[in-house]
Amino acid sequence: xxxVKQSPQSLIVQKGGIxxxxxxxxNTAFDYFPWYQQFPGKGxxxxxxxxxxxxxxxxxxxTISFNxxxxxxxxxxxxxxxxxxxxxxxxxxxxGNQFYFGTGTSLTVIP
Amino acid sequence: ETGVTQTPRHLVMGMTNKKSLKCExxxxxxxxxxxxxxxxxxxELMFVYNFKEQTENNSVPSRFSPECxxxxxxxxxxxxxxxxxxxxxxxxxxxxxxxxxxFFGSGTQLSVx
Numbered sequence: 001x002x003x004v005k006q007s008p009q010s011l012i013v014q015k016g017g018i019x020x021x022x023x024x025x026x027n028t029a030f031d032y033f034p035w036y037q038q039f040p041g042k043g044x045x046x047x048x049x050x051x052x053x054x055x056x057x058x059x060x061x062x063t064i065s066f067n068x069x070x071x072x073x074x075x076x077x078x079x080x081x082x083x084x085x086x087x088x089x090x091x092x093x094x095x096g097n098q099f100y101f102g103t104g105t106s107l108t109v110i111p
Numbered sequence: 112e113t114g115v116t117q118t119p120r121h122l123v124m125g126m127t128n129k130k131s132l133k134c135e136x137x138x139x140x141x142x143x144x145x146x147x148x149x150x151x152x153x154x155e156l157m158f159v160y161n162f163k164e165q166t167e168n169n170s171v172p173s174r175f176s177p178e179c180x181x182x183x184x185x186x187x188x189x190x191x192x193x194x195x196x197x198x199x200x201x202x203x204x205x206x207x208x209x210x211x212x213x214f215f216g217s218g219t220q221l222s223v224x
Contacts, residue, residue, distance in 0.1 A: 002153065009151070032211050043115070043201050043215030044154075089154065096209030098167070101154040 003027060004092050006102025013109050019077040021105045023090035026071065030092040030100075035064065035075050038087045038104075047088070048075070080109045114138040117202050117216035124192065125224050132187040132219045134202030142208045143185040145177060148199040148218065160185060161208045192223045 006023045013019045023033075032051055036044035050057045050064040050073065057064045063076040077084055090102040115136045124130050136143065145157040159167035160179040174196075176188040185202055199218040206212075 004153070034211070036215075041217060043203070043217050044213075045215065046212055049211070093211065096211055098156055099154075099213070103151055103153050 002103075003100035004090060004102045006090050006105060008105060009103070010106040011108070013077075013080045013107065015080060015082060015109055015111050017080050017109075019080045019084065019107055019109070020074055021088050021090070021107070022072065022074045023092075023102050024070075024072045025092050025100075027092070027094065028071065029094045031095065032093045033064070033066065033073050034091050034093075034099075035062075036089040036091065036101075038089065040086075044089055077107075080107075082109045082111055085109050115202055115204055115214050115216035117200075117219050119219060120217065121220045121222075123222045123224060124189070126192060126194070128192075129188070129190040131189065132200055132202075132221075134185040134187075134216055136183055136185075136202075136204040136214070136216075138204055138214060140204040140206050140214070141182050142205045142210070143179060143182070144203040144205075144213070145175075145185070145187050146201040146203060146215075148201055154201070158187075159208060166208060189221075192221075194223050197221055197223045 034049035035047045037047040038044040048062050061078045066073045087104045089104050091099045093099045118133045143160045147155040157171045158177045163179045178186040201218045202216040203213045
């Protein structure tokens, strides 16, 4: 059973628009929810992360929204730029143990 | 650069070959990992090493054999692989297994013919 479900699989956004990627999880014991960004030919890199004690975390143009009751969290990219074109993975873990990753979202920002 | 270097970047091998993937981290971390990345699938954790000791093996077939001679180096020895083993193999490190920030290398793109 997939622990973390991610959607959409791919996303095309106009430059300056808002990109939204969603993830849902089942295990309520998860206590850490990171997002990783992966460019072609590179490994994933930590972008931003949140813990369930807050509902939102913002770093620059990137925001995580967290809904504990719905067991969902999402990544919002404001003012999307062509340089944001990459694959984004959500993940979840509990007490620093194994990470469970989503299947990834390929984001393309067109000029 | 993330401080995690993987070689080779690309590898093509036949099913009867034996090859090895290498990973080196320059971050002073104590935990190292092998992940498998296949298209449209979640990253799959294969092995975890903490202070050179293997702490986790996620039911990986024996045709994959890890080796960790020290905290900075990690190898994945491959033999008699199957075409379905074709994937991107990622090495990662963290300060320790409970540290939540993973640093990934760029991966080895493996094709098994």
